[in-house]
Amino acid sequence: MVEITVDGTPGHPISPLIYGVNFGTTETLKDLRIPINRSGGDSASAYNWRIDARNAGKDWYYESLSCDPKAINDQFGPRFISLTRKGKAQPMISLSMLGWQAKLGPNRARLASFAITKYGPQQDNDAVGMFDAGNGFKPDGTPITDNDPHDAQTPSDVQSEQERLRHLVKQFGANGVPYVILDNEPSLWQLIHRDVNPTGLHADEIASRVIAYSKAVKAVSPKTQVVAPEEWGWHGYHYSGFDQQYAITHGMDHTPDREGITAGMDYVPWLLTQWKAAGHPIDVFSLHFYPQEGEYSDSDKPEVERARNRSTRDLWDPTYKDPTWINSVVALIPMMRQWVNQYYYPGTPIALTEYNWGGEHHMNGATAQADILGIFGREGLDIATRWGDLAPDMTVYKAIKLYRNYDDHGGAFGDISLVAHTPDPDEVSAFAARRKADGAVTLVVINKRLDAPAHVRISLTNLPDQGKVQVWRLADNALTHEPDTRYSEGVITATLPQQSILLLVLPREKKANVKRS
Structure with a gap:
């Protein structure tokens, strides 16, 4: 856990x-x-x-x-x-x-700074767009240093x-x-x-x-x-x-x-x-x-x-x-x-x-x-x-x-930062914030593990000790809205599949007891 x-x-x-x-x-x-x-x-x-x-x-x-x-x-x-x-x-x-x-040539044609016709064979060239454009290195790897900068550019x-x-x-x-x-x-x-x-x-x-x-x-x-x-x-x-x-x-x-x-x-x-x-x-x-x-x-x-x-x-x-x-x-x-x-x-x-x-x-x-x-x-x-x-x-x-925009209606992570702590952010990281507009608390939990789920227990302080939880999940390249749940006693539990992201939204409720630290 x-x-x-x-x-x-x-x-x-x-x-x-x-x-x-x-x-x-x-x-x-x-x-x-x-x-x-x-x-x-x-x-x-x-x-x-x-x-x-x-x-x-x-x-x-x-x-x-x-x-x-x-x-x-x-x-x-x-x-x-x-x-x-x-x-x-x-x-x-x-x-x-x-x-x-x-600068461009006639009829907006491409120009090359290291044209092969001017500077000779080069290590590589643009074989698909402009065959004459070289990479500026001679076949032996020596850089071409005597080019005229006016060939393809202008001051x-x-x-x-x-x-x-x-x-x-x-x-x-x-x-x-x-x-x-x-x-x-x-x-x-x-x-x-x-x-x-x-x-x-x-x-x-x-x-x-x-x-x-x-x-x-x-x-x-x-x-x-x-x-x-x-x-x-x-x-x-x-x-x-x-x-x-x-x-x-x-x-x-x-x-x-x-x-x-x-x-x-x-x-x-x-x-x-x-x-x-x-x-x-x-x-x-x-x-x-x-x-x-x-x-x-x-x-x-x-x-x-x-x-x-x-x-x-x-x-x-x-x-x-x-x-x-x-x-x-x-x-x-x-x-x-x-x-x-x-x-x-x-x-x-x-x-x-x-x-x-x-x-x-x-x-x-x-x-x-x-x-x-x-x-x-x-x-x-x-x-x-x-x-x-x-x-x-x-x-x-x-x-x-x-x-x-998790819900396609402007739903977003909060804009007032809250402190969220995890024991090892290389394995599981978490971030929290409150939205000023509606007072909802948003929590992103990220399971970075390559091959194992993460069972998490989230303890809330200075927040309501019970309430509704809206759940969105990104897993297997699918962003889905999961069924709403409720939490109590200031604790939320969840399981995240390997390499997945969980977004929890705790709407502000009119009357709620706040669990203090």
Whole structure:
């Protein structure tokens, strides 16, 4: 029997913006009641708003290609804002700071940064879309370094992106662009966009670019919230792009920027000190995070599923040392909060604008997603937008629906956090909250076990000692409404099948005795 305790004493508010996504369709936004929708990623760095084209960078043979008006992941401009607003969500768009943007050939033809006809045979090429587009490496693995960046891209600057924002504000109004992200994972540009940015940027270059672009944003749209730095992961939190590139050959000891620019400070905290010295250029502090044991895949191998079960601790647990190459305690949300409180302005909103634990078509992915959303609420994250496709047949889609619209009538997990405790969150985790609108208490219990049910005993304190229980269950990729039950003496018992999620809703009753702790 797994003993779970829930304390009904009201805690902190849960931000609704933690239930965000990237590139959500209007239909997805409506069905999941998604509050915020992000347009970002690698292609956003080289998006040319004047011709509606993007350069895919390393993700797809460094090709510049026309954006498909029917493809949701190709929406970086006005179409994205329109479809997002139709879904009753807030758009979060990315501005480019890369300094280069896609260009197209005659009749909007694709262009290649490493054309085989110009630079010779290469290790790989786009055999399905543009045969001439190589991957930028010679057959022996040597990188091509003498390419002309003008082959497939054209220079851009802060004035061009300011003009882009001006057009959007004119079209959608002063409140039509609530969030602007300043590019995407800049400390990886020397890898993702090496056709135009072969050398990693120094820490002070990123600091100054953010300040300049923020000023341009505020000059056009003072109410728009500026979001940065959008760094990619553990090394991106601690080392500049220049230092990461240097370390490939020379190792992490004595990296030039850390010794010569940041005076020994980690890269991202140092950025915060520079931005604070410049005034208040960013309004939301944002990072990305992906687990590193193969979780970000659709694998259902037991070792990967066990990694998914435990690695959500990276988001919160100061006693959990990540066993991968990270080899350190991450405790991401507390770390982000500590960084803004110490190095920037206390209380600055913190955002995780890309994350994904994989397993989208397996119940293990659903239990991980449900665990993550519960952690976000409990730990006080302000904004989160999940990366990756979503479709109604996916298990993770249904896990999100359990939190946001479990009954197809707006039924949702509560917005005032309550304390829920379980003995081993790698096996069974639980999250509780009260809804302000109707006073109902909501409890999510997650059985992460791969091959065994979980018998749970939930003890309630500072809550009614008896009452009605509404039950929803996600198991075997089916979200079902189970028969209502009742509980008494402040105790609820239930059995969860292996890899399943249980949502219990305790409606507020007019007269009830409250069991005190």
